[in-house]
Amino acid sequence: MQMALFAYFGGAVVLSALFVVYFRNPIYSAMSLLAMFMHIAGLYVILEAEFLAGVQLLVYAGAILVLYLFVVMLLNVQSRGRFLQRQTPLVAVIGIFAAVDVIALLLHTRFYPELPAIPHPGVPTLGNSETIGMVLYTQYLFPFEIASLVLLIALVGAIVLAKGKLKYR
Amino acid sequence: MLNDLASAVIVIVAVLFVLLTTVAYLTYLERKVLGFMQDRLGPMEVGPWGLLQPLADGIKLISKEDIIPSDADKAIFRIAPVISLVPAIISFAVIPFGRDSFHFLGITTHPYITDINIGILYVLALSSVGAYGILLGGWASNSKYSLLGALRSAAQVISYELNAGMSVIGVLILAGSLSLVKIEAAQSGGFWHWYIFPQIVAFVIYLISGIAETNRTPFDLPEAESELVAGFFTEYSGMRFSLYYLAEYANMIMVSSIATILFLGGWNSPFAFLDFVPPFVWFMLKVYFFLFFFFWIRATLPRLRYDQLMKFGWKVMLPLSFANVIVTAIVVYMVRH
Known part of the structure; x- marks a missing residue:
């Protein structure tokens, strides 16, 4: 059952990720991305990481992708409706490097013999969300704070860029 | 196993039946309430007191021609209303309607479809997915009014979703759980245990954000009829x-249910001597109070201007909800240690 679910979600993730690249219409690409985010959330649920699944939907599907769509719609990017588009040679070179990377990674990593159905033995019997909270604010406090600091800098940078133009116009 | 399956099917069918009937009759109720508030009668012709009006409306809408504009993006135009409605309906899977499990044909069932441990997060995540229906429908129509409505809606939903999510955190700190069943259970024993009192700020913020998220007056800028014809669904028919209409009403019920569960104690009765009233009835009464509130607001307030809406969301509500989270967290820490 779990293997079948994993096959479905994994396959759908790969397929929708391909569609993101192949669709010429940027709105269709964004929609494929939405499908991909949802199926990744499904993968998290199989791994019993419900909190992560919820946050994945809330943050990526609910906020980030809506902003992408917003921009795409406002910019009114021209689309010619064809499915497969011809890429520049540069993309082919980058693609080959990426493919080699992925294959090398796959060769060096052992596949999971089976999906971890039961929670990890190290994880206490608390609920999913409590565990993440405990770990995030004790063991991983420093990386967490670094990440929020980086986000803050990005935030300030965005405001400076937007406001700076307004002032001197 | 078979028993579990049967009980799940029974609850799902019951929830869907109650939900869709409520949605249909909310349209009637809204017209009636608005009618009475404007000193008229509302629908009176179809059936006694117009009670069969939703049925007549349904038949009319189903039999109408489904017009798709020739320049529309047909695939997305077709699927957008469905994207809007489905998340609105499936988010009811985690809403607990009552306390006691009940028996039906010898099978015991819970008063909720499922009690997942991220209940409130699930609801918030789905409500954010519902925004795609509006955004895509407006874009696919290939009409400037629709697109303007869709863009307004996207900006509005993102801004106010943030406030709704932040206002919920205070309650989560008090209840110590994301599960809606546990949040309700934590508020049992008299109305003074309801979270509306310690979380009055969050309650007001949630209610305002809820009205904004469902695109209702005074936040109905995505469909402002005096400037945008009908906003994002200008081109839709039949x-x-x-x-879209069903999705809007289902979302209204959802916001009312969440407000009931988080702030008014869900199925808990206000006084111990009123415990003989079934928990289900208390839940419904509170939900209908909020639904009435929606109509009341619509009859009372004019529409906001767009910049007012954005300023209010980001500069008033967001700092307030952050302050609420911080104050709640500090007080809870001080009390418990």
């Missing part, structure tokens, strides 16, 4: 139009 059943697809009514799918």
